[in-house]
Amino acid sequence: MKRPQRILTEEEWEHVRDTPALTLHKALILGLVDPVPNPSPMPEEAGAWVREHVWPRWIRVIDDPYPWGYWRWSNCERGSCWNCINGRCDICVHRQKGGPDTDSHPDIVHALDGRHLAPLLRPDDNPVCTWLCRCPCPKTGPIDTAEADPPAPAPAATTPPRPRPAPAGQEPLITLEDLNG
Template identity: 50%
Template sequence: MGTRPQRKLTDADWRYVFSFSGLRLHGALIMGVVDPVPHPAGSPMSDEDAAWVREHAWTPALREIDASYPWGLEWSACEQGTCWNCLVSGRCDLCVHRQHGGPETETDLGAVTDRSGCVVARIVHAPDQTPCQWLCRCPCEQAGAHPDRVQEDVLESDRTQLDQLTLF
């Protein structure tokens, strides 16, 4: 859960992330999927099988939603990265988990949709399963205020682009 390190995005990664629309980028930042950290055990499905499922079994609506985020939306809560307050604005004092009093717990595993993409059922945890939690991966450890801290590997041009977005 909280033992995997923060993922460091390369300059190319930041350029790719900022190529997405402002609204989708905003959503990805809020959900912590700008810098996801894949689970070391991996998926029970191979990358090739997963690509086949996305192409042939997912509805067009699901494919469109997934493709509109930098690394897709198929990340479980324990694979989410750094909250946007810590990642791009250097406002560790506003870390999502400090504001919410702790990590976010995943309440369900997903949804079953009909052909039009409407949710018809929720997939929930079995009584003996432990729900995933999103723990912000910022090394600030969500303690104390760090208003002057800004991640060094964010490009200056990206900071300018971020300043133009309204993230509150």
């Protein structure tokens, strides 16, 4: 079921920008900056109580640094790829790969201390969970390299890498200044 892209409010973007840079980088790669939740029978307040009082500490240690959490989202709930978030839809992750990734990894049953006990077996008729970038840009066709900068010579070891500019008329949503705080 294709759900639309989640549009973050300015307050939600501030919450994302307050994320430590390394964790924000991981969230961008995983598509967890703007996840799109499936309908849930549990209200958010009840979920927050469960996360605080029922989840073991090892799950909270991994989940808490992400802006919207890590363990709360399956692959099919992931949001936009980092290229589309930064206005570079011409190099959308799923356009580069020719399609979305299929999650072939089984869910794992964990012990209370986080050890993997066994794979959680799903019935054969259960659909495989996939992440398709939520951005409405086209995900097919060749990558448009007309607007891309030509490759630059390798920077000196003391020169930080420069971000590629967004295409004309598009503003990046996250800049290096935002990432570096």
